[in-house]
Amino acid sequence: MRAIVLRGSPRRGGNSDTLADHFIQGLKTADDIELFDFILNDMNIRPCQGCESCATSENHKCAIDDDMQQIYSVFADADIVVWATPMYWGYMTAQMKTTLDRMEALAMDPEKYWVNKEFVAILTYRHHYQSTIGFFERVQDYFKFKFSSLLYCSKNEEGPEDFHVSSNKEKLEEAFILGERLGIKVIS
Ligand SMILES: Cc1cc2nc3c(=O)[nH]c(=O)nc-3n(C[C@H](O)[C@H](O)[C@H](O)COP(=O)(O)O)c2cc1C
Numbered sequence: 001m002r003a004i005v006l007r008g009s010p011r012r013g014g015n016s017d018t019l020a021d022h023f024i025q026g027l028k029t030a031d032d033i034e035l036f037d038f039i040l041n042d043m044n045i046r047p048c049q050g051c052e053s054c055a056t057s058e059n060h061k062c063a064i065d066d067d068m069q070q071i072y073s074v075f076a077d078a079d080i081v082v083w084a085t086p087m088y089w090g091y092m093t094a095q096m097k098t099t100l101d102r103m104e105a106l107a108m109d110p111e112k113y114w115v116n117k118e119f120v121a122i123l124t125y126r127h128h129y130q131s132t133i134g135f136f137e138r139v140q141d142y143f144k145f146k147f148s149s150l151l152y153c154s155k156n157e158e159g160p161e162d163f164h165v166s167s168n169k170e171k172l173e174e175a176f177i178l179g180e181r182l183g184i185k186v187i188s
């Protein structure tokens with residue numbers, strides 16, 4: 001089983017990062033995992049330039065030669081793709097959105113890149129997550145991936161500091177169980 005984890009937060013050890021770690025621990029209870037873990041903030045991924053060469057070229061390749069090539073090279077054979085991101089100004093972070101835009105090159109062949117994959121959105125937020133969930137639900141009909149989500153609200157009504165998910169044992173457990181469940185589902 002191949003799993004790709006895309007980490008969209010700039011905060012290492014933050015909420016979405018921690019939940020992704022617990023998801024991975026659950027996933028690893030299944031045998032034979034090939035894991036590709038991408039910290040998008042540390043990668044050189046340029047924004048899509050809208051050149052349309054992925055649409056018009058024969059091989060549908062993206063014209064930009066940067067770290068996105070690492071993700072392209074493993075995406076087709078992935079069974080599980082985790083999109084772990086906080087909400088920033090009403091949507092996924094810029095790091096995640098930049099990566100998503102560059103997925104345009106993979107949109108030319110849904111059968112090869114999207115159909116039947118298990119997509120998991122791990123979303124952390126203070127007020128709102130619906131726009132990012134809405135995106136996945138909107139494109140799901142066309143790309144035919146399976147979709148699960150794990151949500152964590154870090155808002156602390158009593159002070160300026162968010163609640164870190166590490167103090168929420170139930171949420172960590174939920175992440176672990178989701179990983180475990182999907183691992184079993186994919187290998188069986
Ligand atoms: C620049 C910035 C913008 C944010 N915008 C939103 C927002 O629009 N909606 C929301 O619910 N939370 C927003 N938040 C809160 C984060 O989503 C929240 O703190 C989240 O738990 C952080 O996740 P992380 O620890 O994985 O980075 C924002 C935080 C930052 C730093």
